[in-house]
Each structure stands twice: as C-alpha cells, then as structure tokens.
Amino acid sequence: MPQTNLFFNQDHSYPELVDFPEIFSQRTKVIYLNVGSLAPRLAIVFDTLNIWNKYVEKYTPTSEVISSVIQPCENQLYGSIVRKIQNDTWEGSEYLRNSISNYIGIQKPENIVFLTNTSRAIEIVLEAIRPTYVVTTDHEHESQKQFFSIIKNRHNTQIMPVEVVKEKWKDDINESKESFTRRFIQEVIEDYSGRLEKEVFVVFLSHVCSSTGWVLPVEDICRKIKDHNPNITIVIDGAHAVGNIEVNISNLACDYYIFCGHKWLFGSPSLGILVFNNKNFKKNLIIAEEVHEFLALSPQFLDSAMKCHSIGSREISYFKNFKSTICLSPLISLTITLDEFHTDISREHIRNNMRSINEYLCRKISEIPEYIVYENVYFPSSPGIFILQYKTCRDQDTALSSLVTDLESKNIIVKKVLSPSLGYCIRICIPFYIRFNDLKRIYDAFYECRIPKTTIS
Structure with a gap:
C-alpha cells in the first residue's frame, strides 16, 4: 500500500504526490519519460517471476528422466509433470482473463485472446477479415501504417486516412472533436454507403493517439457508425489508453479492442490483448483460426468452437493442436500488477x-x-x-x-x-x-x- 508523502517547497509550488517507495527493486538514476519496453519494472513482478521459476524447476524432470523416456514408467512420470504445469498455466491464464475483465469492463472473459503484442493482434484481425476498405486516421502508430501498406499490396485493400485536425480549432476542444467526428462519420457513411453491402468495410481508430496523447471521441464515433450500419467492423487500438485513461469496453460499440500489458499497466513486454467485443461468433472464429499460440484462447472459447455446428473436423483438429507457445512471463507479470498494484x-x-x-x-x-x-x-x-x-x-x-x-x-x-x-x-x-x-x-x-x-x- 502506498504511503502519502506530501512534497512541497515553502511556497507550495510543488504538487501533492503519493509516494510509492517500495515498488522498484532499485532506484535508477535514469528518468524514463517514455512508456515502452525499457521502462522500469515493478519489484513485485521480478519477485513473482522468481517464485514461478523455482516452481517450474521443482517439477521439471532431471536430464536422467528425460533421457529415459523410452521406459514406460518414466515416460508416464514425464507426461504427468508436463500436464501438471500445463494445468496450472491454464488456470493462471483464466485468472488473468477475469482480472482484465474486472479492470476494463469486459462482460465475457473468454473473449480475451493473448498474443505477443498489439501489432501482432491487429495483424491477425485484419488478415483474417481481409477488408476491401479501411477507414482510419492520419495519427495511427507507425507499425499500423506499415501494416496498412502490407495489406494494401497483399489484398488490394484501400486505406483511407481521415485528418484528425483539418480546421484549426485549437482554442475550442469541443469544436475540434465535433469537426473530426463529423468528417470521420461522413467518410464512412456518406462517401462509401453504396459499397457497404457488398464490400468488407473496416473502421480502425486509436483510442489515444500515440504521438500526441490526444483522446479521440471513439465512443461517439462507434455508436453512430453502428447505428447506421451494424455490419461495419470497428477495430480500436487501445495501447496508450488502458491504464492511462478510464476504459470501459462494455460502453464501446466496437467489434475488437486491442491493447498491451507493458505501457501503462507496467507489466513485462511481449503481451498483446485482443478482446472480441461483439456477438458474431463465426467472425471471431475466423480470427481465432489465425491464432497459433498455446494459452492464447480460453478453454471456454475452445469448447464453444468445438461444439459449433458451423465448423468441421479440420477446424476441430486445428484447435486441439496449437503450433507454438506463448511466453508465460508477461502473463504472470500482468497478473501480479493487476492484483497487487492496480x-x-x-x-x-x-x-x-x-x-x-x-x-x-x-x-x-x-x-x-x-x-x-x-x-x-x-x-x-x-x-x-x-x-x-x-x-x-x-x-x-x-x-x-x-x-x-x-x-x-x-x-x-x-x-x-x-x-x-x-x-x-x-x-x-x-x-x-x-x-x-x-x-x-x-x-x-x-x-x-x-x-x-x-x-x-
């Protein structure tokens, strides 16, 4: 629990701050005014990862056991050890899904997908959907701009960026918001309304612009677009939003909300969180088929996928055999920061x-x-x-x-x-x-x- 230490000089010109004296393993001389992978990590994260490593070491078979797997008894022992660790990690990933859901208002924890980073999650969504048109802004993150170029060349997708600032309303924030909302809605609804029924149309927006920190009116834009045509797919990049501003995904009429665990939540790098924020299970299933990481999908989601009559034996076999594993350290670190810190x-x-x-x-x-x-x-x-x-x-x-x-x-x-x-x-x-x-x-x-x-x- 943080202690309240008030920092004032004699003329009270310094702000009142709450001190967090024990959150870092050491106080570095470097001041990071940049949220990224090199920002300081909380001491509790390192402590928890050490505990986890000792736990894995305790149950990891010795080299003698591994080398003798041809013997039935040892092979059975090895398999039971692997199953125990896998079951514990499954339970841990489900616990984290519940913690994230409570933090940002997700109604169904099983709609959370764990991936390596935000860009990877966005790539999976757009590759699975293969949109004909993407309406976005000119203030998106550079990695997204690069991927827009890739899908433009790969799938002939038309990328249509809307200027966030066109009229110079800097003295009137409400006028700027209204102007941008009006122009963005016009781009989506009016200019391309004749194509919506026969083309795959995606809206892509940042909740908070990475370059400026501006909070865009995504709630208003999502609601108006969905009121006009619920078939338009809306993807929100929340990498600089979650932990920075108040986020309640249940209030957003978007289909997919994507963020990360390390920027403003202070977990370890290499964790992207993709939230299915719609009721279109078939569309979510198409995206899930692009996910290759073990632990990425919830057991409840997998159960629903395997019971879904719209998928065949190939898809069922696919979901039973993941191609790679997701790194556990970011999952563990985000779990502990949400539980003990946020x-x-x-x-x-x-x-x-x-x-x-x-x-x-x-x-x-x-x-x-x-x-x-x-x-x-x-x-x-x-x-x-x-x-x-x-x-x-x-x-x-x-x-x-x-x-x-x-x-x-x-x-x-x-x-x-x-x-x-x-x-x-x-x-x-x-x-x-x-x-x-x-x-x-x-x-x-x-x-x-x-x-x-x-x-x-």
Missing part, C-alpha cells in the same frame, strides 16, 4: 499523481520562453502524455533530435515523434512514481537545453 485505491493514486505531475511540468516548462507546450490542444490530452516543441525553431526535426541526445546525457529519456498536425514534437510520458527531486531534475534539464541546435555534429 487495485481500486492504488489506481486512483496513480491517476492523481499523473494528473498532478502533468499539470506541474506543463506549467513549469511553459515558463521557459524557448518552448511551446501542447496540452489540451485540439483534443483533450490524456493525463499521462503531453508534447512540446521549440517555439521559434524552423528545423524542429534536427533541433529536437539534438534535444533528445542532450537529455539522454542527463539521464532523462524522451522520444521524438511526428504528428501530422503539429510536425515533429517531443513526447513526454508521465511516470506516476516520480518524486520531488525528479521534478527538479527534469525542469533543470529542459532549462539547460532551451537553446535549439539546428546542426548536429
């Missing part, structure tokens, strides 16, 4: 910290004349992300690349991103566990790097 109380502490730190850093860095900070510009910003640029620099690309390097030399990690609406920016991802000294270091580092360098030696 409790109702801690979740509120985490989000309050993120909001307070975000507000403080935006205000302080905005006071440095050479920077311009974008927060709640065009769209609402998520509490965990804001972006900035040099105010008067013409060559933002070069100057911000230099800024990234200079900040790294001060042990502060940020990422340069490209926003189609704003150009090159520095993205700041807010770590909830940050402390008073960290805030001072961040501000001092940005102040020392305030003069843009337009040439890199």
Whole structure:
C-alpha cells in the first residue's frame, strides 16, 4: 500500500504526490519519460517471476528422466509433470482473463485472446477479415501504417486516412472533436454507403493517439457508425489508453479492442490483448483460426468452437493442436500488477499523481520562453502524455533530435515523434512514481537545453 508523502517547497509550488517507495527493486538514476519496453519494472513482478521459476524447476524432470523416456514408467512420470504445469498455466491464464475483465469492463472473459503484442493482434484481425476498405486516421502508430501498406499490396485493400485536425480549432476542444467526428462519420457513411453491402468495410481508430496523447471521441464515433450500419467492423487500438485513461469496453460499440500489458499497466513486454467485443461468433472464429499460440484462447472459447455446428473436423483438429507457445512471463507479470498494484485505491493514486505531475511540468516548462507546450490542444490530452516543441525553431526535426541526445546525457529519456498536425514534437510520458527531486531534475534539464541546435555534429 502506498504511503502519502506530501512534497512541497515553502511556497507550495510543488504538487501533492503519493509516494510509492517500495515498488522498484532499485532506484535508477535514469528518468524514463517514455512508456515502452525499457521502462522500469515493478519489484513485485521480478519477485513473482522468481517464485514461478523455482516452481517450474521443482517439477521439471532431471536430464536422467528425460533421457529415459523410452521406459514406460518414466515416460508416464514425464507426461504427468508436463500436464501438471500445463494445468496450472491454464488456470493462471483464466485468472488473468477475469482480472482484465474486472479492470476494463469486459462482460465475457473468454473473449480475451493473448498474443505477443498489439501489432501482432491487429495483424491477425485484419488478415483474417481481409477488408476491401479501411477507414482510419492520419495519427495511427507507425507499425499500423506499415501494416496498412502490407495489406494494401497483399489484398488490394484501400486505406483511407481521415485528418484528425483539418480546421484549426485549437482554442475550442469541443469544436475540434465535433469537426473530426463529423468528417470521420461522413467518410464512412456518406462517401462509401453504396459499397457497404457488398464490400468488407473496416473502421480502425486509436483510442489515444500515440504521438500526441490526444483522446479521440471513439465512443461517439462507434455508436453512430453502428447505428447506421451494424455490419461495419470497428477495430480500436487501445495501447496508450488502458491504464492511462478510464476504459470501459462494455460502453464501446466496437467489434475488437486491442491493447498491451507493458505501457501503462507496467507489466513485462511481449503481451498483446485482443478482446472480441461483439456477438458474431463465426467472425471471431475466423480470427481465432489465425491464432497459433498455446494459452492464447480460453478453454471456454475452445469448447464453444468445438461444439459449433458451423465448423468441421479440420477446424476441430486445428484447435486441439496449437503450433507454438506463448511466453508465460508477461502473463504472470500482468497478473501480479493487476492484483497487487492496480487495485481500486492504488489506481486512483496513480491517476492523481499523473494528473498532478502533468499539470506541474506543463506549467513549469511553459515558463521557459524557448518552448511551446501542447496540452489540451485540439483534443483533450490524456493525463499521462503531453508534447512540446521549440517555439521559434524552423528545423524542429534536427533541433529536437539534438534535444533528445542532450537529455539522454542527463539521464532523462524522451522520444521524438511526428504528428501530422503539429510536425515533429517531443513526447513526454508521465511516470506516476516520480518524486520531488525528479521534478527538479527534469525542469533543470529542459532549462539547460532551451537553446535549439539546428546542426548536429
């Protein structure tokens, strides 16, 4: 349980933060302002993985047993050991499905599919559906843009990106949201309404834009599209949403919601979560046939698949024989972070910290004349992300690349991103566990790097 330690200076200019003193195995000098695979991992994750490894070692047969599998008694022993570990991992994966369902409002835990990452899950969905048209935005993650190019060449899919920002409504967030929603709906409903009945049509949206942290009005867009035509397939990329903003999938009229376990949930990398958020079992079954990973699918889903009269013996045989295994470490780490860390109380502490730190850093860095900070510009910003640029620099690309390097030399990690609406920016991802000294270091580092360098030696 976190302890409340209030960090104030004498004039009360620093935010009130909840301290999480024991969550890391060690306090590193590096401050990660970038959510990714290299961000710090919770100490409880490492402790749990060590316990799991010792458990596996306890039940793993010795080399002598493995080498003598030709003997019936030893072969039987080996098989029983494998079955025990497999049964335990099946039970663990089902427990995690229930934890995820409680966290983000999934009505059927068996509709959760575990895969290696978000991009892999998106690839499986689109490859299985093989859409004729994909309406998306110009602010999608680079990996999705690359895959759009692949399916365009592979299946002759037409990719139609809608500009997130067209009119400059940055002083009126509601007007920006309404403008984008109106244009996106028009692209889907009006421009392609004549093709919907005979073509495979997919809408693909990010819940939170990875480059800017903007929260898009996906709930409103999904509802209006489904009201017009329920046969349109809607896929939502929630990689930067779950753990960053409040997500309740039961309120989203999408067919598939995809996110990961390591960005804002602080589990281990290499875990993508695909949620079947519809009642079209046949369509979900087509996608499930593309899944090759052991433990990826719930036993309840497999039972339903094998009892479904619409599938034949080939599909039943397929589901009984998985082609590969999924890595267990990310499953175990996400289970423990949801159980022990993302409790109702801690979740509120985490989000309050993120909001307070975000507000403080935006205000302080905005006071440095050479920077311009974008927060709640065009769209609402998520509490965990804001972006900035040099105010008067013409060559933002070069100057911000230099800024990234200079900040790294001060042990502060940020990422340069490209926003189609704003150009090159520095993205700041807010770590909830940050402390008073960290805030001072961040501000001092940005102040020392305030003069843009337009040439890199």
